[in-house]
Amino acid sequence: MKSSPVTALWRLTLAAGLVCGIGLLPWLARTDPALTVLKARSADRDPTPEVLAGVRGQLGLDQGPLPLLGRWLAGLPRGDAGRSWVSGTAVAPEVLRALGVSLLLMAVALAVAVLTAALVCARTLRTGHRGPRAGTGSAVLAALPEFLTASVLATVVGVQLGWLPALGWYGPRWTVLPALALGLPAGAVLGRLLDDLLPGAFAEPWARAAAARGLPHRRIARQALRRCLPALLPNAGLFVVGLTGGAVTVEQVYDIPGLGRTTLQAALAQDLPVLQAGTLALLLLAAATTAAAHLAARLLTGPAPRDGALSTLHRPAPPARSALPLALAAVLAAVVALGVPRDPLALDTTTRLQPPSAQHPFGTDALGRDLLARIAHGALDTLLLACLLGVAALVTGVLLGLVPRLSAPLADTVNAVPPVLVALLVTAVTGGDGATPALAVAVVAWAPLAAHTSALLRQERATLHLTATRALGAGRWWLLTRELLPAVLPSVTRHALLRLPGTALALASLGFLGLGAQPPSPEWGLLLAENQPYAERAPWAVLAPAAVLALLGALAVGAAGGVRVPRLRARERTVPARELATTP
Template identity: 80%
Template structure:
């Protein structure tokens, strides 16, 4: 009971800190909120001292940020989140309406994600875990940027073919295309994580006994999915919040008045009442999603966790054979080597948006620059920085995952912050600089890895071999070093590699805020953003960087297939032959 109360207080404190930071954002960033509000209200009006003083008096800015924050917090118990600084409308109905739109879109996107995950795992489920896994199709889906998928669906399916509505929000049929853009990448990631655990479930004694008794494989497959779901439910909860608040690009492309878009517009305009209310709604949603995920995991496998007699899901299996990773790496290196001798900044306006040819194998962009040269020169910065951030987030996620009471509420709170808002907060605290985008991405990218680590450790601590090893007198440090970490590190590492292309894309998306790469930099994500308006007229301008990014995702996942647990080695003296005295301290690894 005491630990539950402490966790709730820790979660409430983090939520309060986040809302306070958001409320102090203009002052932390050393900007004038009156000037930003004036530009948002009327860009043509001159910012004279008299006009700015009138706005400060109207909004109460002269009373200071702490007074404004206290006044806003005081209205929350009455359901009053203030009035918008831009439109003057009540904030509570606006945010609740945007939240309802986002929740409907999230529900449909989760259905698409569940179907996608089922297709990714279909071969493993059909063959009882003995089929060849590691197909790169799911890696390509996971690596595709959401805004690119949304643009293609809106242009081709919505406009050219006219099968589904592409713009607006006037009914359930308008959710299908944006839900596909959001659900396909999320489902590919969840499917890969589930596919990684299913062979261990099929190898457990109950599954082998059921197969020997002639129980239909379909029933065994259903139970295998049930067995592995608790390890994925924390990440599914993070996806709910991430889709709700992080679908900014998709909501803008399809003109959807969701919470992510509302929060982004409020952040850029420094409309603090709307921004604070939107952030609070996302934090509360994160808490609800996390609570639902933990309750579902408890219902699925809770009693077995208390008994300490679970079989381990993490068995050593031979890595997938084949030359696929080498072939993908060779193709990527060939593209980089072919483009490095070319000039990525050379302009030739007479050859704008030229189709691929012998002289320009990837075509040219809107300024006549060679796309092969730009892709190759952008590869070094993009790949090296993304790899460095992935390594840092992996270490951070594993370290915090060992402390679930600390990292659980922290991960939920961090995940509730949309990427744009996170970038603004990091910039306000750390200032603009070369490493600001990397700090912004690293500050949030560890959350799913920490949730994955905590979920896997929770099940592994209840495994039968852990109970047996502990009964022989193994110390907590021995259990952590020789049993828990060797079982958990490989799947979490594969998870981190699966997210490598997403890290590269998130870095690029910050360029729109002036925090990341700026033109004429050939960074991959910036290439996608620059050429997206010409996707219908010159699709090669978008397909070239997108294909290389998908190639990176396929390479990351196929390489991750070789990350396997080490062989168990029993050395004399590792495990004491007699029980440990009662005074032995019980650490995190023994529970």
């Protein structure tokens, strides 16, 4: 998609609206920013009216939000982002330092993600087709919560084995464990998306002709990889920005002074200059990453999209015959069925942190509550909500993907905002309730699906068969409903299914950070947050909900494997005369 002045203006308007909206955050939330800032400065100081009046006068809060916002915007051309309301230091150097930390962490995590994606696709690259159980391991990996992976790596590799440092940020060795926690799930998702496209590339005429001529398979695989990457680059760009600003939980676990953690702390303290500057840095990074992704896609495809010289990557495939999805669904249903009759709130302090037994198959937590009961009751809410959000994200992503000039800047802007900050903004607007996590996830969940839809449609519109059909006079609606959507919907639907565990993880992450469900709710994120301090003493308290999340990931990949391009009958692929366009 080529940039245009209208697209650039739309992108600028969205960025300005977001930054200005953040400047109004305390007034939208109807809270006293002076009180919040005072608590952040000194929690022990008594908030007397005189003290609060002094804070308001120092920060200029009595003037209202618009003069404050105007002064902050006026300083940006000079490189002045104001001073922190909490520490009093200059904001620009602080945000730049945090951005440098996040960029280094993102670079190492991206290297881990690329290596992980290569391992996921290794069999397909080597043979040209996927196995019947391809992706189960990657699904389990993608479904593991980042904060849980980070905690396990820090405890086992950092503390118990002492191989790598587990806390702080003092050099390259401190990047390894957090980069693994971030890069492994991201690489598993990217690898599955790439693995979904590779068989179509190996089935194209050029690949079959090259194999018939005896060209080495390695060269064919390299060209097949190059053929598939343009459809994946927009999502890779979203991952880059997401790894930079969305690594809040990992930065919290490892005490890393990155941009995600900086914006979270600023949002909680209502330190608006830092929060606005951090968000602006993420938006600029998103714009630069998007431009680089589009440039790389154009360089890889060359003039083929313009000339309509591509062949489709989406081909009919036989239905999956593996019984693994049914087995995984049966296991998940059995866990829910066995746990629902139990009381998830029953306390028994005499059985605290008991290991799995016949009476408590998953063990008990720190208050003696049955973990099987809490996981089962939490599944009813978490799974149902994740499925509803997944369907909504799929529909929204496909519809917005049809209009990339509108959706691409919107997706970049939405993706640049960490989900935690979205949750805080939603809380400010709605007042905060049980629906806050769902609304926050719904705001951002559609963006990768819209980017994927746009990328696939851009390539599908440039295929030879579509060029020929268009030359015969087929109208836009006929092409959209009979050719384009049937070609791209299966891939996007598989992508949505792959992100189902990620949706549950996003809800869990908000619960882990205290922005989701509150005790004594059995929501999965809250379960992980409550039991994480006891991971060394009672590992089953953390492993049980994590295993169910991994089971959900494997089930999602198994279900995604059953989504196929429909086999259109010959008469359906013939353009009816009454549907031919009347204009050339």
